[in-house]
Amino acid sequence: MIAVEQLLIRQGDFELKDIGLELADGEYGVLMGRSGCGKTTVLEAICGLRGVQSGRVLLGGQDVTNLPPADRGIGYVPQDGALFPRMKVWEQLAFSMLVRKLPQADIEARVRELADNLGIKHLLERFPHGLSGGETQRVALGRALSIKPRFLCMDEPLSALDEDILEEICELFTKTLKKENVTALHITHSKTEASRLGDVVFHLDGGVLNKV
Amino acid sequence: MNDSAQPLNRVASDRSFLAVLWVLGGSYLFIIAAMMLADLVFLNYRDQPILGPELLEQGRYSEDAEGFIVSLEPGRTYHFRKGGNETGLRLGDTLIEKDGLFTANIDDVLILPREKGKAVTASLRPEVRIVSISMKDDVATLKTDLPHGLLWGEFIRISSTGDDGWAGVHEIKDTSQEGLSFQVTEEAVLTKAIKLSKPNPLIQALRSRDIQFSIKLSLISCTITTLLSLWVAVPIGYLMSRYEFRGKPFIDVLLDIPVVLPPLVVGLSLLILFRYVPDWLSDMVVYKWPAVVLAQFMVACAFAVRTMRVTFEQIPQRYEQVALTLGCNRQQAFWRVILPQARGGVLAAGTLAWARSLGEFGPILVFAGATRQKTEVLPTSAYLELQAGRTEGMLAVSLIMIATAAVVFIVARTLGMKRIFS
Numbered sequence: 204m205i206a207v208e209q210l211l212i213r214q215g216d217f218e219l220k221d222i223g224l225e226l227a228d229g230e231y232g233v234l235m236g237r238s239g240c241g242k243t244t245v246l247e248a249i250c251g252l253r254g255v256q257s258g259r260v261l262l263g264g265q266d267v268t269n270l271p272p273a274d275r276g277i278g279y280v281p282q283d284g285a286l287f288p289r290m291k292v293w294e295q296l297a298f299s300m301l302v303r304k305l306p307q308a309d310i311e312a313r314v315r316e317l318a319d320n321l322g323i324k325h326l327l328e329r330f331p332h333g334l335s336g337g338e339t340q341r342v343a344l345g346r347a348l349s350i351k352p353r354f355l356c357m358d359e360p361l362s363a364l365d366e367d368i369l370e371e372i373c374e375l376f377t378k379t380l381k382k383e384n385v386t387a388l389h390i391t392h393s394k395t396e397a398s399r400l401g402d403v404v405f406h407l408d409g410g411v412l413n414k415v
Numbered sequence: 416m417n418d419s420a421q422p423l424n425r426v427a428s429d430r431s432f433l434a435v436l437w438v439l440g441g442s443y444l445f446i447i448a449a450m451m452l453a454d455l456v457f458l459n460y461r462d463q464p465i466l467g468p469e470l471l472e473q474g475r476y477s478e479d480a481e482g483f484i485v486s487l488e489p490g491r492t493y494h495f496r497k498g499g500n501e502t503g504l505r506l507g508d509t510l511i512e513k514d515g516l517f518t519a520n521i522d523d524v525l526i527l528p529r530e531k532g533k534a535v536t537a538s539l540r541p542e543v544r545i546v547s548i549s550m551k552d553d554v555a556t557l558k559t560d561l562p563h564g565l566l567w568g569e570f571i572r573i574s575s576t577g578d579d580g581w582a583g584v585h586e587i588k589d590t591s592q593e594g595l596s597f598q599v600t601e602e603a604v605l606t607k608a609i610k611l612s613k614p615n616p617l618i619q620a621l622r623s624r625d626i627q628f629s630i631k632l633s634l635i636s637c638t639i640t641t642l643l644s645l646w647v648a649v650p651i652g653y654l655m656s657r658y659e660f661r662g663k664p665f666i667d668v669l670l671d672i673p674v675v676l677p678p679l680v681v682g683l684s685l686l687i688l689f690r691y692v693p694d695w696l697s698d699m700v701v702y703k704w705p706a707v708v709l710a711q712f713m714v715a716c717a718f719a720v721r722t723m724r725v726t727f728e729q730i731p732q733r734y735e736q737v738a739l740t741l742g743c744n745r746q747q748a749f750w751r752v753i754l755p756q757a758r759g760g761v762l763a764a765g766t767l768a769w770a771r772s773l774g775e776f777g778p779i780l781v782f783a784g785a786t787r788q789k790t791e792v793l794p795t796s797a798y799l800e801l802q803a804g805r806t807e808g809m810l811a812v813s814l815i816m817i818a819t820a821a822v823v824f825i826v827a828r829t830l831g832m833k834r835i836f837s
Contacts, residue, residue, distance in 0.1 A: 252736045272739040279740035285733040289755040299741035302751070350742065 204228055205249065205354055205386055210258035212244055219244060222258070222412045224405050228353075231380065232388045233401030235415075240407050242390045243282075246356045249388065250279050262354050278347030278385070280357040284339040286331035292342050293318075293327040299350045317345040320379055337368045344376065348383055355380070355387040361396055373399055454817065458810055462572055462612035464516060466494050466540040467561030474535055476500075476528040483526040483535060487519040491541055498536025502527045516542065543611075550605050554588065555581075556596040557611070565595055565613075570622050572614045581606055584614050584622060620796075620811035629791040630815065632704065636792060637772040640711040644719040644768040645761060652723025652764075653749065657732070673717035681713050682778030706783035707790055711772035718771055719764040726760025727753070759831060766827045770820055793819075 210222035219241045226232040236242045247253040249260055251272035260268045267275045286295055294301075296317050300310045318324040321341040331339065340360050347355060360376075361369060377400060380387050391397055397404050404415040470485050470493075482505075487493065495504060496514045503512035505525045511517055526537055543559040550556070565571065567590055573581050580603025589596040613619075620626045651670070655663070673681060685706075689697045700706050730753060738748035754761075776794035783790040785799060793816050800808035 250740055273742045281733050281737055285737050287752055302742045302747060
């Protein structure tokens, strides 16, 4: 379960007030809204990348409002992927496991599994430079899922993709997320994506969040 | 689409625009290249003859005479150097217009002015002859027939001798007006056939113990300064690019002070500052080699900080945020994600700091002094050579600096390339 209660985020003149949303386990939520309305801000608050003035963030029923991002057990797929430029694809997938010093064998197994599921086995030895938009998003998703988080936040992961592979990636995303049993929140401004992916759709407008 | 469908408004050619860009940019590039070339060409890389006193007196060419007559000794070799107001000299029937050595066959020569009534600017000096060679305990002593003008610590080259142990460059150990001594190797035996010359300034400079010391001190101090600068510049650059805090604008100004301040003032300020520190510390630093490093560091570090700050500012925060969600704390994100991406910037900052310190002169002169074998770095050597009136020596030291800088830059570049492509 991802839940946000009465969140207040203030930054200069910009203010988001009384933000609340709730996603049940395994649900795929989509957050829509115009550019600059604060979608990313809400997502960053959930991930712990941005401080909040008041309110609570609950993940799986646990209050994580004051926990650092690393301790929240939440995956994050930023806009345009943000793959680490100096790491090979397999290093990106292994990164969070290497940081946590998991055994070598476990890391290798997990990297292989992710690469299989996401169809990026042939890219493991490549650097991110020169990967296509679709490939980048798959790697970014794999990286976020590598330590099996129960929650996932995605910031317009599909906005930079061509129409013709959009369908394929959408399918891959839903399939993979079901398989990994992840509760996901996905930002988009595309209605097609929202209706295609979302079990629940939220709309953020003028600092107010509504369930559609 | 047929021809008539082409738009009527045709865009003017870009050629003139590009030409202006090339001229403006090219003039600068040209000056850089010309400067380097002039340095390389100016030095006379050939050995120079050992010359006696000047035969031409200062004065003007008289309006009525054809030139200026100088008496010579027939059979002797002379060195002629044209000045700005001479076309050459006439030796009997032969006209000599080039600089260099010639042998006198008659007993006078006519210096030909370009314009009468103006100053004599040429130089005419006899080549010294060796009158006797003696040897005692591996020290050879030469006597010359004229004052040779060579100084203790300078170098001479001995050539055209069949005997062992003589040929090569020797440091002059003792001089008198018409005599000089130098060490030869043990197996040397007394020789008669000997030719003496002055090696080119580059060899002179590289052989000089003082300049050898200053090369060493320059290389070591620049490297220490670079490491210290990076040690400080990386954290400051990172803090300034990532965090907002009270007093940041103030710190920003503070960081710029060493860049804006005249370097000489930095040295003076350091000197003044060290009047307020405990004696043991001031004794350890001021006018000693640590002062060289500190003076270089104060200026070079400011440049390294700017470079690192720009480097970190260009790396989006997104990467750290992702690393944080992937289980890193700030420190791990820095070491594992940010620093590897900043490698190019670190290398650039390091090279910049190194180059800055290599050329640093003013603050070192003020804060560390210019003591030979103690605080002499390459710019100091150049300055000391200039003060001694040896333009050639100064240029030789400059060439050494250019070569050193070039080597460091090439190494840094190749390292940078390797790291990017590996």
